[in-house]
Each structure stands twice: as C-alpha cells, then as structure tokens.
Amino acid sequence: MPALISLREVKKIYQVGAEAVYALNGIDVEIRAGEYISVMGPSGSGKSTLMNIIGCLDTPTEGTYEFGGEAVHEMDDNQLASIRNRKIGFVFQTFNLLPKLTALRNVELPLIYANVPRSERLERARTALEQVGLGDRISHKPNELSGGQRQRVAIARALVTHPSIILADEPTGNLDSKSGVEIMRILDDLHRQGNTIILVSHEADIAAHAQRTIHLLDGKIEREVVHPVRA
Amino acid sequence: MLSLLWETVRIAFQGILDNKSRAFLTMLGIVIGVLAVTLMGTLISGLDRSFERSMAFLGKDVLFISKYEWFSDRDWWEMANRPEMRAEYAEQLKAYSDVVVAATPIMSRGVDVKRNDNSVLGVRLRGTTPEYLQTSFMNVGHGRFFTEGENHSGSRVAVIGHDIAEGLFPNENPLGKKFRIEGIPFRVIGTIDKQGKFLGLFSMDNQIIIPFGSFTRLFARRGFMEIDVKVAGNVAEARDEVRGVMRRIRGLRPLEEDNFAINQQEAFESQYRSIKLAIGGTGVFITVLSLVVGGIGIMNIMFVSVKERTREIGVRKAIGATQPLILGQFLLEAVFICLLAGLIGLGLAYGGSRLIDKFVFPSTMPLWLGALSVFLSVGVGILSGIAPSFTAARQNPIEALRYE
Ligand SMILES: Nc1ncnc2c1ncn2[C@@H]1O[C@H](COP(=O)(O)OP(=O)(O)OP(=O)(O)O)[C@@H](O)[C@H]1O
Ligand SMILES: [Mg+2]
Numbered sequence: 001m002p003a004l005i006s007l008r009e010v011k012k013i014y015q016v017g018a019e020a021v022y023a024l025n026g027i028d029v030e031i032r033a034g035e036y037i038s039v040m041g042p043s044g045s046g047k048s049t050l051m052n053i054i055g056c057l058d059t060p061t062e063g064t065y066e067f068g069g070e071a072v073h074e075m076d077d078n079q080l081a082s083i084r085n086r087k088i089g090f091v092f093q094t095f096n097l098l099p100k101l102t103a104l105r106n107v108e109l110p111l112i113y114a115n116v117p118r119s120e121r122l123e124r125a126r127t128a129l130e131q132v133g134l135g136d137r138i139s140h141k142p143n144e145l146s147g148g149q150r151q152r153v154a155i156a157r158a159l160v161t162h163p164s165i166i167l168a169d170e171p172t173g174n175l176d177s178k179s180g181v182e183i184m185r186i187l188d189d190l191h192r193q194g195n196t197i198i199l200v201s202h203e204a205d206i207a208a209h210a211q212r213t214i215h216l217l218d219g220k221i222e223r224e225v226v227h228p229v230r231a
Numbered sequence: 232m233l234s235l236l237w238e239t240v241r242i243a244f245q246g247i248l249d250n251k252s253r254a255f256l257t258m259l260g261i262v263i264g265v266l267a268v269t270l271m272g273t274l275i276s277g278l279d280r281s282f283e284r285s286m287a288f289l290g291k292d293v294l295f296i297s298k299y300e301w302f303s304d305r306d307w308w309e310m311a312n313r314p315e316m317r318a319e320y321a322e323q324l325k326a327y328s329d330v331v332v333a334a335t336p337i338m339s340r341g342v343d344v345k346r347n348d349n350s351v352l353g354v355r356l357r358g359t360t361p362e363y364l365q366t367s368f369m370n371v372g373h374g375r376f377f378t379e380g381e382n383h384s385g386s387r388v389a390v391i392g393h394d395i396a397e398g399l400f401p402n403e404n405p406l407g408k409k410f411r412i413e414g415i416p417f418r419v420i421g422t423i424d425k426q427g428k429f430l431g432l433f434s435m436d437n438q439i440i441i442p443f444g445s446f447t448r449l450f451a452r453r454g455f456m457e458i459d460v461k462v463a464g465n466v467a468e469a470r471d472e473v474r475g476v477m478r479r480i481r482g483l484r485p486l487e488e489d490n491f492a493i494n495q496q497e498a499f500e501s502q503y504r505s506i507k508l509a510i511g512g513t514g515v516f517i518t519v520l521s522l523v524v525g526g527i528g529i530m531n532i533m534f535v536s537v538k539e540r541t542r543e544i545g546v547r548k549a550i551g552a553t554q555p556l557i558l559g560q561f562l563l564e565a566v567f568i569c570l571l572a573g574l575i576g577l578g579l580a581y582g583g584s585r586l587i588d589k590f591v592f593p594s595t596m597p598l599w600l601g602a603l604s605v606f607l608s609v610g611v612g613i614l615s616g617i618a619p620s621f622t623a624a625r626q627n628p629i630e631a632l633r634y635e
Contacts, residue, residue, distance in 0.1 A: 052629055055549075057548075057549060057628050057629050057632075058629055077553070077554055078553045078554060078555075081548065081551050081552060081553040081554070082551065082553070084548075084549060084550065084551050085550060085551020085552075086551070090549050090550070092632070096542065096545070096546045096549070096632060097546075098543055098546060100245065100249055109547070109550055110550040110551055112238045113547075113550060113551040113552050113553075113556065114551065157550065161551075
C-alpha cells in the first residue's frame with residue numbers, strides 16, 4: 001500500500017536577520033492511511049513546523065512533500081487552501097473557534113468553503129457534533145461551553161469534511177486532565193473508525209495513544225518508537 | 232457557487248452586526264454625502280420648475296425698455312439719472328422698425344383700493360394701452376380689456392387681478408361694479424385669471440390695469456415708465472435693431488453710451504444659470520468632500536477590523552478559505568456599510584425633499600440622482616475596502632493563527 005503522506009529531505013529554514021534558523025533540517029517521513037502517529041520533542045524542536053507543513057498551511061523550503069500522490073511543494077496558495085479544505089482536519093491547542101458563531105455554525109464552516117448545499121451542510125454538521133457527544137449543544141456559542149466541549153466542537157469541525165487526515169497539535173495542552181482523557185478517547189475512537197491521525201504532545205502517556213511516535217530534536221528525527229500494544 | 236456567494240454575504244453582514252455602533256459612526260460621511268447630492272438635486276429641480284413657470288410671465292420675444300438694467304454692475308445712481316422714458320417711444324418704435332410687432336408704455340405705482348367696507352392695500356396699479364395684451368401673457372377670463380377709444384378718452388375703467396376681485400368683491404360678480412382707487416371711482420370691466428407669483432416672490436394677482444391716459448391724468452404725469460416691445464424674428468437681431476432705433480430717438484452720437492436699458496427674459500436665464508451653478512457646485516463639493524472623508528473613515532475601520540479579526544482569518548484559511556473568498560468577504564462588508572449608509576442617506580433625503588416640496592416649493596427628487604447616489608456609495612465601498620481586503624486575503628495563515 002503506497003504512503004498517504006511522504007516527506008523527503010524536507011527542510012524549513014527561517015531567515016532571522018543574518019542568521020538562518022533550521023526549524024526542520026532534513027525530515028524523511030512516510031505515513032500510511034489509517035495510521036495513528038504521535039510527534040514528541042522538546043520545545044523548539046520543530047513539531048509545529050512539521051505539522052504546518054503536513055497540514056499544507058506552509059510549504060517546505062527544500063525537499064518534497066507528496067500527499068496522496070499530489071506534489072504539495074509545488075502548489076500555489078489557492079491549491080493549498082483547497083487541499084486543506086478537502087483532505088485535512090485541524091485541531092488546535094487553543095481551539096480556534098469563531099466566537100460569534102454557534103457550535104453548529106462553526107462546524108458547518110468548512111462545508112461552506114467546500115460548497116456543500118445548505119441542508120446537507122447542516123445535517124453533516126449535526127452528525128459530526130453528535131459523534132463527539134455534543135448533540136445537545138449545537139446552538140451554544142463557544143463562550144457558553146467548557147474547554148473540553150470547545151475542543152470537541154473543534155474535533156467535529158475537523159471531521160465534518162471526512163478528511164484524509166486529522167492533525168492535532170497539542171489538543172489537550174489547554175485542558176484539565178479529565179477533559180484531556182475525554183478528548184483522547186474521542187481521537188482513539190476516530191482512529192478505530194479508520195481515520196488517519198497525527199498528534200503532537202509533550203506528554204509521553206498521551207503520545208503513547210498512537211501506534212508510532214516520532215521524536216524530533218533540532219529539526220531532525222531523533223528516533224521512532226513503535227508502540228507494540230497498539231500496532 | 233451561489234450558496235458560497237450567499238454565505239459570503241451572510242458572513243459580511245454578520246461582521247457589520249457585530250460592530251453596529253462603529254459601523255454606523257463611519258457611515259456618517261456617506262450619509263451626508265448622499266444627502267447633499269440628492270437634496271441639491273431636489274432643490275434645483277424645484278427651482279427649475281418655478282423658474283420656468285415665472286419665465287412664462289415674461290415671454291421670450293418681449294423686450295423691456297427702461298432706465299434700469301435688471302442685472303448689472305452699473306451704478307444705480309447713474310441709471311437713475313438717465314432721461315425718463317416717454318410714452319411716444321412706443322409709437323416711434325413701431326413706426327421706425329419692421330421687427331416691432333407691438334409696443335406699449337407702462338406706468339405703475341402702488342395704491343390702496345376700496346369698495347364699501349372692503350379694501351386692499353399695496354396694490355400695483357398699471358397704466359398702459361390695449362397693446363399690453365400682446366406684450367404680456369395674462370388672460371382676461373371674465374369681461375374684457377379696455378379699448379383704444381377708452382384709452383384715449385381716459386375712461387375710468389379697470390381690469391383687476393384675481394386677488395383684487397376676491398378682496399373687494401367677495402361672493403359677487405365684480406363686472407360692471409364700481410370701486411375706488413385712492414378715492415377716485417372706477418368701474419370693473421374685466422378680471423384677470425389667477426397667475427401666481429413671479430419667482431415665488433411677487434404676486435401677479437395683486438394688480439389693476441387702467442388706461443394709460445387715465446393713469447397720467449389722475450395719478451402721475453411723470454414717474455417710472457417702461458416700454459414693453461414685442462418683436463418678430465430672431466430676438467437677438469431684433470434687439471440690436473430696437474437698440475439702434477432707441478439711440479436715434481435719443482439722438483445719441485456714435486461714441487456715446489446708451490442712456491437706456493433693453494431687458495429681456497434671457498437676463499433672468501443667465502442669472503439663474505449662475506445661481507444654479509453655484510448651488511450645484513456647492514452640493515457637489517460637499518458631496519465629494521464627505522464621500523472622501525467617509526471613504527477614508529471606512530478604510531480605517533476596515534483596517535482595524537482586519538487586524539482584530541486576524542485570528543478569524545487564520546481559522547478560515549486553515550479550514551480552506553481561498554484568498555479570493557477572504558477578499559470578497561471583507562470587500563462585501565465595506566460595500567455593505569457604504570450601501571447601507573447610502574440607503575439611509577437616500578431615505579433622509581427623500582423625507583427632506585418631501586418637506587421642501589411641502590413648505591418651500593413644488594419639487595421632486597430626481598430618480599437618476601437616487602440611482603447615482605446608490606452607485607456612488609457602492610463605489611466608495613469598493614475603493615475604501617480594497618486595500619484592507621487585500622491585506623486580509625494575503626495574511627499568512629500560520630502567523631494569523633498565532634496572532635494574539
Ligand atoms: N516564523 C518564524 N520565524 C523564525 N523562526 C521560526 C518561525 N517559526 C518557527 N521558528 C523557529 O523554528 C523552530 C521550531 O519551532 P516550532 O514552533 O516548530 O517548535 P515546536 O516544536 O512546536 O515548539 P513548542 O513545543 O514550543 O510548540 C523554533 O526554533 C522557532 O523559533
Ligand atoms: Mg508547537
């Protein structure tokens with residue numbers, strides 16, 4: 001089975017004044033559909049940078065990135081927007097919901113950009129919210145929800161487009177441990193249902209939910225650990 | 232695609248609702264701009280209408296010869312010291328010139344009139360000849376005008392204006408009845424149909440016309456006199472000819488200045504044109520100024536809005552909004568604010584134009600001006616929204632998401 005995601009010799013170099021910062025310094029990764037991956041590493045090791053590139057929010061300075069056979073490193077801005085919309089679901093540490101919109105409207109948003117008809121949109125948004133256990137909170141605004149509930153709305157927004165991959169950058173970082181456990185249970189369920197997930201975390205026990213953990217250090221892959229229990 | 236457009240409209244509208252007070256404040260410039268341009272248009276339309284109606288009193292082919300020019304920078308005293316007009320000029324003009332169709336002297340003064348207990352004060356009394364019927368545009372609705380014979384014999388007969396008929400003869404037919412002008416009895420032989428006011432100022436219904444002979448005999452030998460001349464053919468050429476005849480009558484040598492004035496409707500028209508230009512110019516100036524100020528205000532607000540919603544832009548981009556969509560969202564928002572402002576301005580202007588219509592003079596707001604102001608508002612929206620919208624669309628999604 002060919003890899004869904006394939007990065008070769010990927011570098012991300014930031015020019016800060018006269019100095020070149022190698023946020024990523026030669027990354028080779030392959031991820032197959034249905035995999036559950038976690039990324040660990042100290043602060044500044046390049047985890048978020050890697051996630052942004054995989055999520056098509058950013059393009060590599062050097063190297064190639066193919067997503068489902070398409071050369072992402074050659075895409076222009078609008079093509080990147082389109083692939084983000086159709087193939088990728090983001091879950092952020094800080095939720096990033098639109099505060100003025102209800103849960104349902106927030107979840108509906110990616111479908112608007114996907115040009116899905118209204119009735120289908122609302123139906124799918126409702127289903128996604130039910131899937132994360134928020135079927136009874138669809139008309140609440142973000143400030144009327146707890147942190148854990150907000151993150152669940154964000155997960156619903158990520159899955160509503162049936163993306164090829166869900167990217168979660170420290171999804172439990174802003175949550176208490178009980179809410180964190182809940183979020184991890186939802187992600188585990190999504191993986192069990194066949195979704196591909198990449199998760200960034202500082203915490204070893206959270207990273208251990210994945211089948212495979214990639215350890216980054218100074219923009220390079222230090223090592224990979226396969227968790228035998230889950231693999 | 233239609234659903235996407237609609238959603239963009241909805242999102243943009245939401246953006247305005249979220250910042251109601253701020254949006255309304257920035258609308259002020261546009262509101263004033265639209266108000267200025269439409270009210271100015273209404274004013275001019277009303278002026279046009281009343282001006283045209285007033286000009287009908289004068290007639291395009293009638294020349295008004297007297298000491299005074301209607302509109303001139305000439306010293307008033309200089310004109311006052313010119314020789315008086317004389318009644319004979321009317322006959323001489325007709326005799327010396329082919330273009331003169333009719334000519335009549337008119338003397339006038341203010342008088343009080345009385346009948347039994349009824350009186351009317353400050354009436355304009357005119358003494359003239361039957362040819363006045365040809366140089367003026369009034370209609371003797373009841374009875375008749377006086378004859379050449381009555382004129383020569385100085386008969387005490389009078390043709391009275393509408394207001395005089397109402398004032399002296401309420402609820403009765405004035406024809407054949409007697410009344411007194413400054414104590415001297417006259418008999419009504421005709422009434423003039425209601426004419427209205429000249430330029431909204433001087434009532435044309437407040438006059439009494441009597442034979443020239445009677446006027447000079449009973450009221451004044453000398454006084455302000457005007458000769459009204461109706462001409463045929465090209466008015467400008469006729470005017471030149473009449474001027475030549477007048478100079479001959481006055482015995483002026485080639486280098487001497489005219490010591491009389493020949494006025495015509497045209498003088499009012501050119502005067503009116505410059506007034507109109509001044510009103511229009513002021514309106515356009517206020518409009519442009521307030522639209523520019525309003526546009527800059529809206530541009531600022533849009534920049535602030537883009538800054539405040541940096542994170543929102545990041546989120547939208549992360550979930551798949553393309554640059555054109557973000558651009559469209561903010562541009563539509565700016566256009567909406569301006570369009571709304573334009574419509575508010577239009578609504579106020581409509582109310583204002585109704586008030587002008589009711590209390591100042593009959594007028595209507597020209598429809599094309601309404602359309603133009605809506606068009607202008609949209610234009611200002613696009614112009615002031617374009618730069619902020621591009622800033623929004625060009626945001627780097629990662630930086631936008633990180634923005635605090
Ligand atoms: N826009 C930028 N300009 C310059 N340097 C940058 C930029 N973005 C990231 N970096 C640098 O790249 C490196 C990797 O950053 P990244 O955010 O990927 O780290 P991280 O592993 O996610 O850290 P953390 O655990 O703190 O989130 C850091 O040294 C950072 O300073
Ligand atoms: Mg990070």
